[in-house]
Amino acid sequence: MVIVACLGNPGSRYIKNRHNAGFIIGDYIARKYNIPITLKTFSSLCGKGRIEDRNVLLLLPQTYMNKSGIAVQAAIQYYREDPMNLIVIHDEIEIPFGEFGTKFGGGHKGHNGLRSIIQHIQTPDFHRIRFGVGRPADPGVSVADYLLSDFNNNELTRIEEIAPTILKEAYHIITSGEMPFQ
Numbered sequence: 001m002v003i004v005a006c007l008g009n010p011g012s013r014y015i016k017n018r019h020n021a022g023f024i025i026g027d028y029i030a031r032k033y034n035i036p037i038t039l040k041t042f043s044s045l046c047g048k049g050r051i052e053d054r055n056v057l058l059l060l061p062q063t064y065m066n067k068s069g070i071a072v073q074a075a076i077q078y079y080r081e082d083p084m085n086l087i088v089i090h091d092e093i094e095i096p097f098g099e100f101g102t103k104f105g106g107g108h109k110g111h112n113g114l115r116s117i118i119q120h121i122q123t124p125d126f127h128r129i130r131f132g133v134g135r136p137a138d139p140g141v142s143v144a145d146y147l148l149s150d151f152n153n154n155e156l157t158r159i160e161e162i163a164p165t166i167l168k169e170a171y172h173i174i175t176s177g178e179m180p181f182q
Contacts, residue, residue, distance in 0.1 A: 001055045001079050002174045004029065005072050007090040007113040010045075010062040016150040018133040019065055021091040021159070022113075024151075025131060026060055028163040029170065042074040052175045068113040069120030076121055086126040087173055088117060089166075093143060095132025098158050102169050103128045127173050129166060131159075 006026025007019075014020050030037050035049030035058050045060045057079070061071035076086065090113055095101055105125045108114035118124045136146035151159065 001057055001081055002051075002085050002087065003057045003059055003072070003075050003079070003081060004087045004089065004170065004174070005059045005061065005068065005075075005117070007061065007065060007068050007088065009064050010060075014148070016156065017148050018151060019091055019147040021131040021133055022089040023060055024156075024159055025089050025129075025163060025166055026058055028160070029167060030058055032167060042078065043071040044075070046075075051171060054174050056174060065116075066112040067116055069116030069118070072117050073120035083121050083123050083126040086121075087129060087170060088114065088126060089129045089131065089170070090114065091133045091147065092130035093133055093135050093147070095130055095134070097132055097134040097155065098162060099132040100162070100166055100169070101130045101132075102173070103130060129169055129173075131166065 006022040008014065008023030009017065009019060030047055033049050033051055035047040037045050037047040037058065037060065039046045042059065043061060043063045045062060047058045049056050057075060059071060059075055061068045063070045076083065090111060094109065104127055107124060108118055136143065
């Protein structure tokens with residue numbers, strides 16, 4: 001089973017936040033592959049489905065970003081999966097808005113969701129799809145406040161436009177277990 005953990009914060013007040021880019025993209029994956037997000041387990045909302053010949057668990061942790069590792073660890077342990085079969089989709093301030101990158105392994109670069117996952121599963125060796133949200137344009141705005149601010153309507157439209165390309169990257173990792181670009 002491939003576990004696709006889409007990071008964000010639960011609740012309606014966070015739904016359009018930059019920090020919820022993982023949830024937003026996860027919702028797109030669920031719609032595209034008809035994976036209903038109806039299960040409540042592993043401290044998450046999740047759905048099971050298939051992408052090509054691979055079983056997939058789409059996981060939206062409800063533990064808040066800083067404790068994402070609790071949910072991811074529970075799913076990995078339950079399914080006895082190797083972290084090589086984990087894909088984490090998350091926001092990334094080091095990448096300009098609307099761009100994304102794939103990566104295998106590495107550190108957390110201050111991202112508390114990644115920090116929690118690495119701490120709980122005891123390895124940084126898993127796949128990542130990093131969605132760029134950029135940095136705040138106003139130097140007076142803290143990174144935390146920026147990440148908890150909402151995408152505007154134009155940005156949400158842009159995410160929908162580039163989601164198919166992100167989905168291709170996820171599809172490649174899921175079906176081959178390899179990174180499309182390094």
